[in-house]
Amino acid sequence: MAQTMYLGMDGTGVPMRPSEVAGRAGKQSDGSAKTREVKLVTVWTAESQDEEGKPVRDPGSITYSAAIESAATLDTSLKRSDLAERVLREATRRGFTEAPRYAVLGDGSAWIWNTATELFPQAIQILDRYHAKDALHRTAHAIFGATSPDAKPWATARCTELDEGKLQAIVRALRPHIGSSTEAAKCATYIIRNRRRMRYPKFHAQGLCTSTGVLEAGCKVAIGTRLKRAGMHWSVSGANAIIALRCAKLSGRFEDFWERRLTPLQVEERSAPCEHKADLDLTREGARSPHFVPRSPFFKARCGGTLAGDQGCAPESTRLWLAVFGSSALSGVVAEVSSNPSASAIYPSRREDLNSA
Numbered sequence: 001m002a003q004t005m006y007l008g009m010d011g012t013g014v015p016m017r018p019s020e021v022a023g024r025a026g027k028q029s030d031g032s033a034k035t036r037e038v039k040l041v042t043v044w045t046a047e048s049q050d051e052e053g054k055p056v057r058d059p060g061s062i063t064y065s066a067a068i069e070s071a072a073t074l075d076t077s078l079k080r081s082d083l084a085e086r087v088l089r090e091a092t093r094r095g096f097t098e099a100p101r102y103a104v105l106g107d108g109s110a111w112i113w114n115t116a117t118e119l120f121p122q123a124i125q126i127l128d129r130y131h132a133k134d135a136l137h138r139t140a141h142a143i144f145g146a147t148s149p150d151a152k153p154w155a156t157a158r159c160t161e162l163d164e165g166k167l168q169a170i171v172r173a174l175r176p177h178i179g180s181s182t183e184a185a186k187c188a189t190y191i192i193r194n195r196r197r198m199r200y201p202k203f204h205a206q207g208l209c210t211s212t213g214v215l216e217a218g219c220k221v222a223i224g225t226r227l228k229r230a231g232m233h234w235s236v237s238g239a240n241a242i243i244a245l246r247c248a249k250l251s252g253r254f255e256d257f258w259e260r261r262l263t264p265l266q267v268e269e270r271s272a273p274c275e276h277k278a279d280l281d282l283t284r285e286g287a288r289s290p291h292f293v294p295r296s297p298f299f300k301a302r303c304g305g306t307l308a309g310d311q312g313c314a315p316e317s318t319r320l321w322l323a324v325f326g327s328s329a330l331s332g333v334v335a336e337v338s339s340n341p342s343a344s345a346i347y348p349s350r351r352e353d354l355n356s357a
Contacts, residue, residue: 071111142183
């Protein structure tokens with residue numbers, strides 16, 4: 001086991017259907033919302049180091065879990081929030097708290113640190129250093145103006161103080177501007193509230209990661225590249241279904257994801273002999289084709305054989321096909337088997353199952 005394990009949490013917005021955001025507060029000019037936040041939890045290790053001695057994530061060590069769900073729960077509730085349960089499952093799966101040293105990383109969002117404190121009170125908490133520097137640059141632009149020549153030198157000086165652990169010096173530099181700049185007041189509060197998570201010289205001396213590049217990449221790879229394409233608008237259930245598949249695939253758990261969803265009958269069917277797999281390999285591409293000549297292992301992996309023609313497959317296979325591909329795809333299969341004399345001769349019992357589905 002790695003000596004240090006990292007767990008990070010972050011959120012990213014996904015465009016939703018109007019019905020999914022009706023009445024919700026958002027960031028639009030009129031106060032409405034067009035997106036819902038996907039909350040992502042990532043676990044990884046970083047035992048290797050670069051030329052400068054900084055920790056670098058270990059290849060193949062990253063796993064993801066995410067969904068559009070709430071991090072809130074009532075103070076009087078005996079149950080954890082949906083997000084807290086997800087974080088705990090992923091941490092348990094990876095043995096996060098079994099490592100000699102473990103750390104939680106995130107930006108300044110309250111839900112991240114509330115969840116971390118609730119589930120892992122002994123963990124080292126680290127605020128992403130680049131988020132902190134970004135806050136300092138935004139504050140400089142708010143105080144001096146985005147085009148002012150004084151903004152960049154002021155922000156650079158504050159970032160240097162941040163790297164050196166001189167948080168009190170940053171607050172002193174902000175104090176004269178608090179009365180005239182709301183952003184300066186927010187930045188000072190941000191630093192004071194997260195000061196124990198911003199002890200960067202100490203963290204670096206201990207060989208710990210202080211940036212969440214892994215998280216940012218996870219938001220892009222696991223969520224953004226699939227759910228934020230042009231013209232996409234999601235339902236919550238549809239988005240969560242795709243997110244679950246993406247996270248399972250990227251975490252190397254895709255086959256396990258499906259294995260847990262097989263019924264006992266489907267498990268039996270997977271081990272049944274199939275004499276005619278080469279005749280009719282039903283796949284997503286084949287269902288779309290009027291000529292029905294697919295060759296993907298997708299459905300074979302789920303069913304243990306083809307829908308029609310596998311004498312080891314029962315009507316349960318037909319129901320599985322319906323669940324995966326829909327009734328319109330099944331209609332094409334019925335037409336193909338019915339119009340193909342050789343297929344009809346080979347698969348007489350399956351014709352009855354298809355027609356009665």
